[in-house]
Amino acid sequence: MIPASILIISSDPETQSILQQAIASRCSCPTSTASGETAALHCFAPQSHELVFIDTRTAEPELMARLSGIQSPFKNHTIVLLSHDRRLIPEMANEAPAVYEILPWPSSGELLAPCIDRALERCMLIREKKQLQLDCRCHRIFAKIAGQSKTMQQILDRISTLAHGNETVFITGESGTGKELAARTLHRLSSRSEGPFIRVHCPSLPKESLEHEIFGRPADPAPATDSPAFLNRARGGTLFLDEIGDLTPEAQQKLLEYLKGSQAPSCASPEVRLLIATNRDLEKKTEGHGFNKELFDVLRTRHIHLPPLRKRPEDIPPLAHFILEKQAYKLKRYGRYISPELMKRLMAHPWEGNIRELENTIIHGLLFSSSQEIGPDDVLLSGPKPLGPCSAALHQNNYRDAKEEALKGFNHIYIGRLLKRSKGNISLAARACGLERQALQQIMKRYDISPVPYRPGTGCEGGYPE
Numbered sequence: 001m002i003p004a005s006i007l008i009i010s011s012d013p014e015t016q017s018i019l020q021q022a023i024a025s026r027c028s029c030p031t032s033t034a035s036g037e038t039a040a041l042h043c044f045a046p047q048s049h050e051l052v053f054i055d056t057r058t059a060e061p062e063l064m065a066r067l068s069g070i071q072s073p074f075k076n077h078t079i080v081l082l083s084h085d086r087r088l089i090p091e092m093a094n095e096a097p098a099v100y101e102i103l104p105w106p107s108s109g110e111l112l113a114p115c116i117d118r119a120l121e122r123c124m125l126i127r128e129k130k131q132l133q134l135d136c137r138c139h140r141i142f143a144k145i146a147g148q149s150k151t152m153q154q155i156l157d158r159i160s161t162l163a164h165g166n167e168t169v170f171i172t173g174e175s176g177t178g179k180e181l182a183a184r185t186l187h188r189l190s191s192r193s194e195g196p197f198i199r200v201h202c203p204s205l206p207k208e209s210l211e212h213e214i215f216g217r218p219a220d221p222a223p224a225t226d227s228p229a230f231l232n233r234a235r236g237g238t239l240f241l242d243e244i245g246d247l248t249p250e251a252q253q254k255l256l257e258y259l260k261g262s263q264a265p266s267c268a269s270p271e272v273r274l275l276i277a278t279n280r281d282l283e284k285k286t287e288g289h290g291f292n293k294e295l296f297d298v299l300r301t302r303h304i305h306l307p308p309l310r311k312r313p314e315d316i317p318p319l320a321h322f323i324l325e326k327q328a329y330k331l332k333r334y335g336r337y338i339s340p341e342l343m344k345r346l347m348a349h350p351w352e353g354n355i356r357e358l359e360n361t362i363i364h365g366l367l368f369s370s371s372q373e374i375g376p377d378d379v380l381l382s383g384p385k386p387l388g389p390c391s392a393a394l395h396q397n398n399y400r401d402a403k404e405e406a407l408k409g410f411n412h413i414y415i416g417r418l419l420k421r422s423k424g425n426i427s428l429a430a431r432a433c434g435l436e437r438q439a440l441q442q443i444m445k446r447y448d449i450s451p452v453p454y455r456p457g458t459g460c461e462g463g464y465p466e
């Protein structure tokens, strides 16, 4: 247990010495002394000392007056008054309810030692209560996130660590891997959680005005408290800039300047915390000068990368169960479960759209299963996982069958992706891959690939993000 920090407010050397010795005989807590005008500052400063002894004879009258004005007991500190006049104790207790205990002074060890023990115990209880409250909050917040893999646990640890600062965090990962969820979690766990969380989806704003929409116009008076700029709307909270991969060079430069200013040592607590995300490989973009190298270097100092779902298949079952439970509740489809056969298919699926695609698959299953069991026929999966050359299953077949099986997997994945991009339009898909429409149609027929699940209005719109 970390020892409590103790302050003695007294200008009398003898009082200081008696108290220090008595405290040292009960615990190893660090003790400091203060007197005069600075004492009040120490006494009332938040996060200051946990236990404060105040010698009423030498304390400044302002300090005593201020204590009397506080009507309820301190929640974070424990205050013990040393009263030189026993007759005044009941009156003092009435006047200063914020005080924990009033000790007649000077006191013998018989009175002083138990008083110190009681006060220290209160400090410990306060600290334990705070820790429990924090644990409950973290538990509630992390209850919205599933994932059992070592990687996911490391990500959650990193989120907890980075949440407490004011620094910008850079979140990367393919679409649907949970970047926005990570950003919201960082915000909820931070000291700004009561403030606003503003998300700006950068590609949705016109490129030419994006910089002004975020940072305000140069003509805006400073501080532009009524400016409609996102930065202003996020004051006291978090601004989440999502998909920054295509910012104009001017907007990148402005962002770099802002980050340098807000992260300078002189700026202890910026008004807005920035969280920034992208699904693009910005490092690669910097090589072709498509992204400001200096900005990238600043961003990557605090970085969270969310790996694609296909690289952490052990997360699929817990995620699937977690999403099923959450969505079943929302859709009022209670008691549904995933069949073992479907779970096998989910494990084998490449999940190009990551967790969002998994979520949509499960929603589809919940909506369309005719019984409590959700099976492979109740969901829309674009096809079997391609069998790699080293797959054990592949080696159980003879050469012809193995080749056919691998080709089938390849075509399902390759054409599935094309259809996803073209939203089920075969002509567009054919053009994109350099085949004639009819040739593509023949392949689709051969491998039993339907364009229907990829078309809007078939119940899976948005389920196959680009």
Ligand SMILES: Nc1ncnc2c1ncn2[C@@H]1O[C@H](COP(=O)(O)OP(=O)(O)OP(=O)(O)O)[C@@H](O)[C@H]1O
Pocket (backbone or CB within 6 Å): 144, 145, 146, 147, 173, 174, 175, 176, 177, 178, 179, 180, 181, 182, 279, 319, 322, 355, 356, 359, 465
């Ligand atoms: N670890 C997780 N546990 C539970 N749900 C998750 C997890 N990660 C993501 N999700 C869910 O998956 C969906 C997609 O997540 P999110 O929107 O955060 O992804 P994204 O990376 O920001 O996607 P995009 O780049 O397309 O904006 C959301 O509904 C989110 O709640």
